[in-house]
Amino acid sequence: xxxxxxTEKYRPSQFSELIGQDNIVKRVESLTNSLNIPHLLFxxxxxxxxxTLALIVVKELFKNNWKDNYxxxxxxxxxxxxxxREKVKNFARTKSIGNVxxxxxxxxxxxxLTPEAQQALRRTMENYAATCRFILSCNYSSKIIDPIQSxxxxxxxxxxxxxxxxxxxxxIIQKENLTITPEAIEILYExxxxxxxxxxxxxxxxxxxxxxxxxxxxxxxxxxxxPKDIKVVLEYALSGDxxxxxxKLLDVMxxxxxxxxxxxxxxxxxxxNLPVEPEIKVKLTEKTGETEFRIVEGSDPFIQLxxxxxxxxxxxxxxx
Amino acid sequence: MTSDVRxxxxxxxxxxxxxxxxxxxxxxxxQIGEIHSDFTMDELCERKxxxxxxxxxxxxxxxxxxxxxxxxxxxxxKEFVNHPKNxxxxxxxxxxxxxxxxxxxIIAKETNSEIxxxxxxxxxxxxxxQEILKPAIEQKSLIRKNKIILVDxxxxxxxxxxxxxxxxxxxxxxxxQYPVIITANDIWAKKLRNLRTxxxxxxxxxxxxxxxxxxxxxxxxxxxxxxxxxxxxKIAVNxxxxxxxxxxxxxxxxxxxxxxxxxxxxxKEQSIFNVLKKVFKTKPTNDLLGAYDSVNMPTxxxxxxxxxxxxxxxxxxELAKAYExxxxxxxxxxxxxxxxxxxxxxxxxxxxxxxxxAAKKDAKTNFTRYKKPTRILKIWLNNQxxxxxxxxxxxxxxxxxxxxxxxxxxxxxxxxxxxxxxxxQKELKLNEEEVEYLSKF
Numbered sequence: 001x002x003x004x005x006x007t008e009k010y011r012p013s014q015f016s017e018l019i020g021q022d023n024i025v026k027r028v029e030s031l032t033n034s035l036n037i038p039h040l041l042f043x044x045x046x047x048x049x050x051x052t053l054a055l056i057v058v059k060e061l062f063k064n065n066w067k068d069n070y071x072x073x074x075x076x077x078x079x080x081x082x083x084x085r086e087k088v089k090n091f092a093r094t095k096s097i098g099n100v101x102x103x104x105x106x107x108x109x110x111x112x113l114t115p116e117a118q119q120a121l122r123r124t125m126e127n128y129a130a131t132c133r134f135i136l137s138c139n140y141s142s143k144i145i146d147p148i149q150s151x152x153x154x155x156x157x158x159x160x161x162x163x164x165x166x167x168x169x170x171x172i173i174q175k176e177n178l179t180i181t182p183e184a185i186e187i188l189y190e191x192x193x194x195x196x197x198x199x200x201x202x203x204x205x206x207x208x209x210x211x212x213x214x215x216x217x218x219x220x221x222x223x224x225x226x227p228k229d230i231k232v233v234l235e236y237a238l239s240g241d242x243x244x245x246x247x248k249l250l251d252v253m254x255x256x257x258x259x260x261x262x263x264x265x266x267x268x269x270x271x272x273n274l275p276v277e278p279e280i281k282v283k284l285t286e287k288t289g290e291t292e293f294r295i296v297e298g299s300d301p302f303i304q305l306x307x308x309x310x311x312x313x314x315x316x317x318x319x320x
Numbered sequence: 321m322t323s324d325v326r327x328x329x330x331x332x333x334x335x336x337x338x339x340x341x342x343x344x345x346x347x348x349x350x351q352i353g354e355i356h357s358d359f360t361m362d363e364l365c366e367r368k369x370x371x372x373x374x375x376x377x378x379x380x381x382x383x384x385x386x387x388x389x390x391x392x393x394x395x396x397x398k399e400f401v402n403h404p405k406n407x408x409x410x411x412x413x414x415x416x417x418x419x420x421x422x423x424x425x426i427i428a429k430e431t432n433s434e435i436x437x438x439x440x441x442x443x444x445x446x447x448x449x450q451e452i453l454k455p456a457i458e459q460k461s462l463i464r465k466n467k468i469i470l471v472d473x474x475x476x477x478x479x480x481x482x483x484x485x486x487x488x489x490x491x492x493x494x495x496x497q498y499p500v501i502i503t504a505n506d507i508w509a510k511k512l513r514n515l516r517t518x519x520x521x522x523x524x525x526x527x528x529x530x531x532x533x534x535x536x537x538x539x540x541x542x543x544x545x546x547x548x549x550x551x552x553x554k555i556a557v558n559x560x561x562x563x564x565x566x567x568x569x570x571x572x573x574x575x576x577x578x579x580x581x582x583x584x585x586x587x588k589e590q591s592i593f594n595v596l597k598k599v600f601k602t603k604p605t606n607d608l609l610g611a612y613d614s615v616n617m618p619t620x621x622x623x624x625x626x627x628x629x630x631x632x633x634x635x636x637x638e639l640a641k642a643y644e645x646x647x648x649x650x651x652x653x654x655x656x657x658x659x660x661x662x663x664x665x666x667x668x669x670x671x672x673x674x675x676x677x678a679a680k681k682d683a684k685t686n687f688t689r690y691k692k693p694t695r696i697l698k699i700w701l702n703n704q705x706x707x708x709x710x711x712x713x714x715x716x717x718x719x720x721x722x723x724x725x726x727x728x729x730x731x732x733x734x735x736x737x738x739x740x741x742x743x744x745q746k747e748l749k750l751n752e753e754e755v756e757y758l759s760k761f
Contacts, residue, residue, distance in 0.1 A: 302695070307643035
């Protein structure tokens with residue numbers, strides 16, 4: 001059954017269909033054709049084709065038996081490395097079906113594992129090397145410990161360019177009998193942030209309203225998906241009402257279940273619309289950047305965001 | 321562990337057995353309502369066989385001048401006694417063993433009053449109180465004119481079993497012709513909230529270890545005993561502001577000569593309120609680094625308490641500085657999780673105590689009502705509300721080969737797609753409730 005979800009429906013199923021990663025595709029394809037792959041590490045931003053390429057590899061390797069020989073895990077969803085290990089163990093216990101001598105385990109978002117967990121993973125990779133190949137995916141290869149990196153062939157996926165996204169979009173437009181204006185493509189590309197999945201989702205979401213995709217419609221969808229009340233949060237802070245600002249922030253984050261990183265993204269953009277001096281904008285942006293860094297490094301985004309709001313309160317008082 | 325590295329209590333879990341507040345022993349030797357200020361402590365002491373006597377009683381201060389380390393409180397109390405305001409009750413509150421009861425007795429002595437004492441168990445019913453108080457109010461003191469009614473350990477009045485006990489106390493304050501002095505450990509206990517508004521509150525602080533050491537040496541001189549300087553210092557520091565504890569420890573040590581046994585016993589728990597107050601109100605000192613040691617609470621929870629209450633204490637620049645410190649706390653916490661490098665706990669603790677405290681320019685004297693952290697509750701409530709969203713996102717995530725967290729993040733976009741397409745709903749095997757949840761958008 002073909003999925004009605006376009007990210008699935010139009011997911012490339014052959015090497016030749018994958019867009020924007022020509023070099024990688026070529027190398028991975030030749031590895032796959034030899035019917036023997038090393039462990040692979042796919043590093044790169046979201047929505048650039050890492051999972052897709054992994055799926056193509058297993059489909060090419062195992063043809064119709066691919067589902068029996070393929071295990072997909074998401075490191076950020078599994079509860080700890082022990083769960084991962086257990087699942088790997090159970091999966092690796094049985095022999096592969098078909099003429100390929102190994103099975104494939106795809107571990108998505110492997111950089112969500114702590115270095116200790118990665119050490120454990122390394123051992124697991126070694127223990128099952130005879131029967132399993134691992135394909136790891138991550139956003140940043142620097143977050144993967146060296147011993148794992150050295151055991152993998154590393155492929156760095158690049159952010160999709162405008163022409164890449166456009167190509168994907170135009171294909172869907174055609175197949176789904178939609179129309180789209182050139183400005184709308186522009187907006188769609190910006191809204192996608194180079195993430196093909198996000199671009200397709202935005203398109204499908206807009207298409208539920210009308211088959212004629214216009215920039216207005218797209219903008220409505222994009223802005224409705226954005227945290228709206230961030231502006232209100234910042235306005236409270238600038239006016240000196242920290243308590244209300246923080247209350248509203250928690251409210252927004254919980255109700256719309258948006259992550260700290262999404263909030264900081266929205267704040268960073270909102271700064272340019274604030275009624276403050278240019279000099280202050282620069283300072284607030286610097287503080288925002290530092291906060292984003294700390295959210296990544298730290299453990300509790302809400303604490304980091306409150307700290308940022310306290311800086312906005314100061315900016316509102318004309319201090320810094 | 322070296323002495324310059326202090327871990328928060330949650331790291332080394334061996335929190336020693338909690339010290340029992342010994343105030344009760346002293347009270348226990350008296351009869352309710354007994355008038356005993358006619359005797360000096362020395363006279364009382366003489367009635368007991370030597371050796372049984374606790375040093376805490378034997379060396380109890382007799383004059384305001386003898387009270388160590390409570391100058392500010394003492395001057396406030398004198399002011400209250402000499403110039404009574406419209407509030408008739410004085411509440412001396414603070415942790416155990418710092419002189420609340422002693423101060424009251426000295427007030428009585430200095431103002432030529434006799435003490436009429438009630439304790440928690442008296443506040444059972446109105447009739448009993450009246451029965452006890454009747455003689456106190458009617459009877460003229462033979463020797464002295466004044467009376468002071470002392471309600472010792474008001475937090476011992478149970479709000480539950482002694483229904484109305486607090487009300488009796490409030491009535492007593494209202495109708496008494498004599499000043500009422502109340503002692504309490506935790507004045508912020510919920511049941512005491514009405515008492516707070518009706519009385520003059522005086523905080524009795526923990527005593528600095530140097531002063532404790534001074535007192536200990538004075539006692540050793542009187543007892544003609546010699547204990548090494550280092551041991552005395554250890555006992556003084558370890559008591560964490562509780563002078564009575566230190567004196568008891570000294571007495572124990574003088575008999576056993578076993579310093580570790582003496583000290584390990586003592587790791588008392590302060591309420592988080594007291595610690596927050598210390599961190600937020602007082603100027604930072606090095607002993608603040610151990611502030612949270614006495615709080616029997618995981619550091620993560622303490623962080624939430626601090627977070628909740630920063631805005632109540634700090635404004636403007638202080639607010640920003642305090643949050644900067646808290647941000648660092650969280651930063652190190654994140655690094656501990658990610659790198660499993662536990663020594664970062666040291667920094668986490670420093671920023672959480674000293675860092676937060678150093679955010680202010682001057683010490684604060686105002687009163688702050690500290691709040692319980694509410695964020696966890698809000699998150700929980702919200703999770704209840706968003707359970708369906710999560711289950712939908714989870715189903716979606718599996719189908720399209722992404723992580724559940726990412727599906728949640730993308731939910732604002734994908735909900736529109738799922739909502740408007742029954743085929744996709746079927747594909748995802750959504751149940752009726754989930755479909756209904758989507759239709760609300």
